[in-house]
Amino acid sequence: MRSAYDDSGRYDSPVWRFIRRNIAILAFLALSAGAMVATYAYFNPTDGVAEVVATGNSTGALSAPFSKPVPPRPIRQRLAQSPGPIRIGIIAGHRGNDSGSVCEDGLTEAQVNENIAARVISALQTQGIATDLLDEFDPRLNGYAATGLISIHSDSCDPLNDGATGFKIAGSGYTDSSALSICVESAYRQGTGLNYHANTITPHMTDYHAFREIAPGVPGIIIEVGFLNLDRQLLQYQPDRVAAAITDGIWCYINQVRGGATVLQPAAPPAGGG
Numbered sequence: 001m002r003s004a005y006d007d008s009g010r011y012d013s014p015v016w017r018f019i020r021r022n023i024a025i026l027a028f029l030a031l032s033a034g035a036m037v038a039t040y041a042y043f044n045p046t047d048g049v050a051e052v053v054a055t056g057n058s059t060g061a062l063s064a065p066f067s068k069p070v071p072p073r074p075i076r077q078r079l080a081q082s083p084g085p086i087r088i089g090i091i092a093g094h095r096g097n098d099s100g101s102v103c104e105d106g107l108t109e110a111q112v113n114e115n116i117a118a119r120v121i122s123a124l125q126t127q128g129i130a131t132d133l134l135d136e137f138d139p140r141l142n143g144y145a146a147t148g149l150i151s152i153h154s155d156s157c158d159p160l161n162d163g164a165t166g167f168k169i170a171g172s173g174y175t176d177s178s179a180l181s182i183c184v185e186s187a188y189r190q191g192t193g194l195n196y197h198a199n200t201i202t203p204h205m206t207d208y209h210a211f212r213e214i215a216p217g218v219p220g221i222i223i224e225v226g227f228l229n230l231d232r233q234l235l236q237y238q239p240d241r242v243a244a245a246i247t248d249g250i251w252c253y254i255n256q257v258r259g260g261a262t263v264l265q266p267a268a269p270p271a272g273g274g
């Protein structure tokens, strides 16, 4: 066992012996502690960081902004603004309500109208257009929202006079429907060869009930496709021709709505170039 006295005879306490033996480690610990205190004192902010950040006044404090500015990227718009999905409503005149004009042999206006309306619907659907075949007083007409509404009617079957031939169109007095009206009039004249019969347009047409029911801003027209008496040959036996003429007019209108974009039409000759 070691003596409490060293070689020179001086008393040596255990503490001093411990210090002498571990002087290197103790010096390192002391220097480390000093360095840590100095580092803390140097970087410690005067105000509480959390409070400064919370007030949003973080300039100069130990914080970074939550977002960084991003330079705006140029947006390249290749297509014209989409007018939304195209939807066309077709009213088969008198359907679900009454027969309309009736010929002596029992042919009704409602039959003729529906025969044509169904073909227009079919032609549009074949080319991917959303459509609604509507009754005369269809509940869906209330607030009906679409790209356009076309009501198909026929004129009297009474043998009036030699002038009782031709078609006529009236547009909604509530929403500007001139584009739809002009398109269908021009295409119908061309497709059927019928003349425009302007002098028998009645207030019943211009103030047509459906124009009041559909949503504001939806263009609507009513077309009297011809007289059941003198134009019967065309209306009853060539419904495809009548429907194609109306459909052409609707396409003219759809193309205008789409801003002149080219629409694939099987019936049209192939367009050259771009």
Ligand SMILES: [Zn+2]
Binding pocket: 093, 094, 100, 101, 109, 153, 154
């Ligand atoms: Zn009618």
